[in-house]
Amino acid sequence: MSGLTRISRRLLPFADAGSDALPLRELLRLSLFQVSVGMAAVMLLGTLNRVMIVELSVPAVVVAVMIALPVLVAPFRALLGFRSDTHRSAIGWKRVPYLWFGTLWQMGGLAVMPMALLVLGGDVVHEVPFAGEVLAALAFLMTGLGLHMTQTAGLALASDRASEETRPRVVALLYVMFLIGMGVSALLIGWLLRDFTPLTLIRVVQGAAVATVVLNVIALWKQERVRPMSREEREAPRPRFAEAWADFAAGGTAGRLLVVVFLGTMAFNMQDVLLEPYGGEILGLSVSSTTLLTAMWAAGALGGFALAAKALARRANVYRMAATGVLIGVVAFSTVIFAAPMQSPALFFAGAGLIGLGGGYFAVSTLTAAMTMPESGIAGRGLALGAWGAAQATAAGLSTAIGGGVRDWVNVHAMAGDLGAPLATPATGYSVVYHTEIGLLFITLVALGPLVTRAARAPEDRSDRGFGLADFPT
Secondary structure, eight states: OHHHHHHHHHHSTTTTSOOSSSOHHHHHHHTHHHHHHHHHHHIIIIIHHHIIIIISOOOHHHHHHHHHGGGGTGGGHHHHHHHHHHOOOSSOOSSHHHHHHHHHHHHHHHHHHHHHHHHHHTSSOOOSTTHHHHHHHHHHHHHHHHHHHHHHHHHHHHHHHSOTTTHHHHHHHHHHHHHHHHHHHHHHHHHHTSSOOHHHHHHHHHHHHHHHHHHHHHHHTTOSOOOOOOHHHHHSOOOOHHHHHHHHHTTSHHHHHHHHHHHHHHHHHTTTTTHHHHHHHTSOOOHHHHHHHHHHHHHHHHHHHHHHHHHHHTTOOHHHHHHHHHHHHHHHHHHHHHHHHHTOHHHHHHHHHHHHHHHHHHHHHHHHHHHTSOOOTTOOHHHHHHHHHHHHHHHHHHHHHHHHHHHHHHHHHHHTTTTOGGGOSTHHHHHHHHHHHHHHHHHHHHHHHHHHHHHHHSOOOOOOOOOOGGGTTO
């Protein structure tokens, strides 16, 4: 039996991610909150932007601004994480209240979103000025707030319950579950929307709202151990966020890492609002076909995790790994650019998979770097994970808005003939955005340089350690 146990721990993915404090069964149940977050991400960044631009004829810049609205909440992820670190209640809960209220915000945003989009697209007659824009903005803002709150508190709860040895695997498993949630949701939503109608859109999006509540309630049920607090403990002065942030950023490495995460995420995500419309407008793909792009991206990201697993098992420099992910991104965007003149959907799908591969490799590398920073003083795990998530989410939101605006502005001039007859095509605006992303990737490499040098000079643990599939993706 001991031999069988050793074999299963080496062959089954994440078989050794569990511990006495967080058994694997409870860990897998907790990871369901990432599935709901991945489902919301597919809605915001995939299906809905394609529907608004192509089916509802909403200008891309308006769509980009709507999808970028959650960026208004993203910078507060570090504060949300810190507040969950120091939350005090008579019951003793710290993370569960943030998980629960995040679920309510996420569900509420998805529940009202389809009607808001139909008003925005003009399918519903009304006399209230800017009613569609205001309703859609509120829906996206509510969904984004719930998404950020749920993910930050959930990751922190998993880190709290995991042991020091299994913590990297636990967080990595949760990241994989996020991608699995995106992939499965993309396939399911694409199948449900194969024959698009406004009524079908309402059913699908509101069904996702119900699924959010069901998944998250199952995930958080009895996950946080009750530690009753006395009145004196609850009334004691709390640490200040500024002091905790100064403690976290001491030494300079954390600040530069956040800059790298910000720049790299900007580079990989500027195309989020444009990838599916690019397939529909330039290559003539259907709604169902373009939704599969998200599944292709998720598959590529899982491949990036597999490559990162082998590199981390060899004690590779995480910053060199991040640079490798950036270079894969350069190849990916070049592939997408060439898909238009060659009219090749296969090349386009390959480029989408490579974007996921490079982005996933980059994300795992930077997340591992953030998690392995020394924890000291006031700064807790919620603050560290919140800061990483804030940099990533803020960059994703800004890049989405910038990408849509650049595409619209360039296409106005291109179609007017200002750029010359050869560039008077709808593909020009998309191409400019993809070339801009390539430029940002090279800027990210410049920012990574000092971190690579600093890590190379630091002493490393060279103890021998075997590697099996149980180590995927860490």
